[in-house]
Amino acid sequence: MIEEELDKPRCHCAVFGVFGHPSAAQMAYYGLLAQQHRGQEGSGMVTAEFDQDAGKFRFHTHKAFGLVDDVYKAEGVLTDLLRGDRGIGHNRYSTAGASNNKANVQPFTVLYKSGNIAIAHNGNLTNFRAIRKKLQDEGTIFQTTSDTEVILHLIARSKQKEQIDQIRDALSQIRGAFSLVILTEKSLIAARDHSGFRPLALGKKGNAFVVASETVGFDIIDAEYIRDVQPGEIVVIDEKSQKTGEVTSLRIDDRPPAPHHCIFEFIYFSRPDSQIFGHSVDKVRRRLGKNLANSRPVVPKDPNSKVVVINVPDSSNTATMGYVQQTIKNGGNAKLEIGLIRSHYVGRTFIQPSQDVRENKVKTKFNTVKGVLRDKVVVIVDDSIVRGTTSKQLVQLVRQAGAKEVHFRVTAPPIMFPCHYGMDFPTQSELIANQCGGDIQKIGEELGVDSVGYLSIDDMLASAPHEGGENYCTACFSGKYPVPIDANQTKEENEA
């Protein structure tokens, strides 16, 4: 699935880390493969191997543009090149401007006074411009345009003696969203910002430890999920951990955790078979659908009509089931049908910014099952509307298939604001909800539907787990940003 063409937000990345497995590169490969949805522009991996002759660790790196399958397919890449029992990997998505710069593909590696170090990052830093300028003024030369590189420079320039203190020193200076895996010569380190915007899970496979953005990265290699890396926590995994089965847990600094998990991970981004923030994505998506059915039921113009509810495959599948189940429970008229078929074989094409092209492309990805939709009142359930281009085209397709009424229901509130914490939306002026000034009726007119209904922010929050004191970021819906954005930092710079 190419989110750009499907008018969905895109996440900036997936990370994976492994320590203490003889086939570390293969483990990381599968972990990245399972997390392909989090980044499709490029992938990279760094492993560490102890060179007996030289008496020191050597880092091996492989990274390229393309999907995981393509990046590591050359014979010997995973077995002969990426040697060692520990490594980190990264799937990347980037904006078009930076996507042609191979240097921006992570992990980034540097050899400095404390040895080799590699880093992979999911999220966006909100103060990187100021740090970068300060470092540049002091003579630091940057190899990439990525915000992640400032972290490496801060570590390398730290005055602390111990490497872990250098890392803590660096992480205490950065703000915004970061779920990190760091490979040093002696350890695998996982760290998460104080808000815990992006997910980061810790797992085990035998004596080996693994870290992944989503637990689907563990399932594929039969690793066991242990727990999340907590907001503001640094987890250190080393050879002692392998012997004792225990990791070392440290705080980045004295600031207490202030959780603001990205609620969009539940709504759209994470896979439904993942556990994120300690909870099942599938369960939350069903609740989003149920709460939508309670708050935004469809009232057909003709009460005797047959109402079919269809999902927009694949991301709204689970929420649609919740919607139908609850509608029926409420005594409503609804039948779950598969009315839209998505082609899984449409090849990857490069982003073409023209609106016309984008609209036409929807037809290459979706087709309707005419017999299911003809003469029916059709309710389309989707997880989000960004520009509205795909939604509009889908509505047209459903009407062309003979539906007599088309209603649209969305398991999220209207997206009105940009994200500065690692999810990419188009510019604010391109968001349909923003264009319509948040006027739902106007959005419905734009989409060409008989009615449209969004989940409210309160109902969205009520669908997410809170029993462990969880708290969520809702900034793209509410405009309330839990971590301030550097005044001089534009969204584009944040994503470069």
Ligand code: SF4
């Ligand atoms: S602004 Fe939206 S997409 Fe970004 S972290 Fe917050 S909830 Fe997630």
